[in-house]
Amino acid sequence: MLGTGSAFAKAFNNNNALLKANGRNLLVDCGITAPKALHELGYNFGEIDAVLLTHIHADHIGGMEEFAFQSKFVFGRKPILYIADTLIDTLWEHSLRGGLQQDPADTLSDYFDVRPLAADTTHELLPGLSVELMLTPHIPNKPSYSLLFNDTFFYSADMVFDPDLLHSLVHDRGVQALFHDCQLHPPGVVHASLPQLLTLPLPIQERTFLMHYGDDQPEFVGRTGAMRFVEQHRVYEWDGLTFA
Ligand SMILES: O=c1ccn([C@@H]2O[C@@H]3COP(=O)(O)O[C@H]3[C@H]2O)c(=O)[nH]1
Ligand SMILES: [Zn+2]
Numbered sequence: 001m002l003g004t005g006s007a008f009a010k011a012f013n014n015n016n017a018l019l020k021a022n023g024r025n026l027l028v029d030c031g032i033t034a035p036k037a038l039h040e041l042g043y044n045f046g047e048i049d050a051v052l053l054t055h056i057h058a059d060h061i062g063g064m065e066e067f068a069f070q071s072k073f074v075f076g077r078k079p080i081l082y083i084a085d086t087l088i089d090t091l092w093e094h095s096l097r098g099g100l101q102q103d104p105a106d107t108l109s110d111y112f113d114v115r116p117l118a119a120d121t122t123h124e125l126l127p128g129l130s131v132e133l134m135l136t137p138h139i140p141n142k143p144s145y146s147l148l149f150n151d152t153f154f155y156s157a158d159m160v161f162d163p164d165l166l167h168s169l170v171h172d173r174g175v176q177a178l179f180h181d182c183q184l185h186p187p188g189v190v191h192a193s194l195p196q197l198l199t200l201p202l203p204i205q206e207r208t209f210l211m212h213y214g215d216d217q218p219e220f221v222g223r224t225g226a227m228r229f230v231e232q233h234r235v236y237e238w239d240g241l242t243f244a
């Protein structure tokens, strides 16, 4: 995990991940702190093969300008950008164009190999790694896509509490692990709050790991029921069924 912090956290980096599969590196979101977070772990953007974005908030896309410029002008390569088809126009027109547009680079495709993803369909991202984008509620009229990797690992985008979805993932679809954003202090409003997540039944809590938390997270250790915290800079080994 490059970072496990909320949008306003200062003790933690933005909630972004580096997912490795068969020697390839996929960034899961690329927020404001991602360039420095990668550096802290000994990586540079030249080693990132692809990025997958969940939604258009700066803690998830704020590092994309540097990623684009470094890829084009430092490393001379065009990484893959996996993104929901509904988010492409907003990402370019309303977030990145002001910085990246320069003659002759006038489109997102001048910087990235853009691969639009449709929701509710399984897509192969890297050898051995597939994803299904699930539109999950975050802010009205603002699409945000949670991620289901290899049918077994759910990684929430920012989303409000949706216990029916979590129940269905575990009991209908056999999901083994859920990384979920968590606002420690209620009300959640645009995220699931810890008190809400604590109402989940034990079999779901046991599979749930909390991320996207605020700076006072250490005060909540031991107060999360059967749920555990995702830890920044920790490497989670995942064999498709379990984490270690
Ligand atoms: O209607 C809104 C919109 C935004 N916000 C805050 O801004 C943050 C943006 O990033 P985030 O989605 O990780 O978290 C969001 C919240 O902390 C809010 O409280 N209410
Ligand atoms: Zn966020």
Ligand SMILES: [Zn+2]
Residues within 6 Å of the ligand: 055, 057, 138, 158
């Ligand atoms: Zn958000």
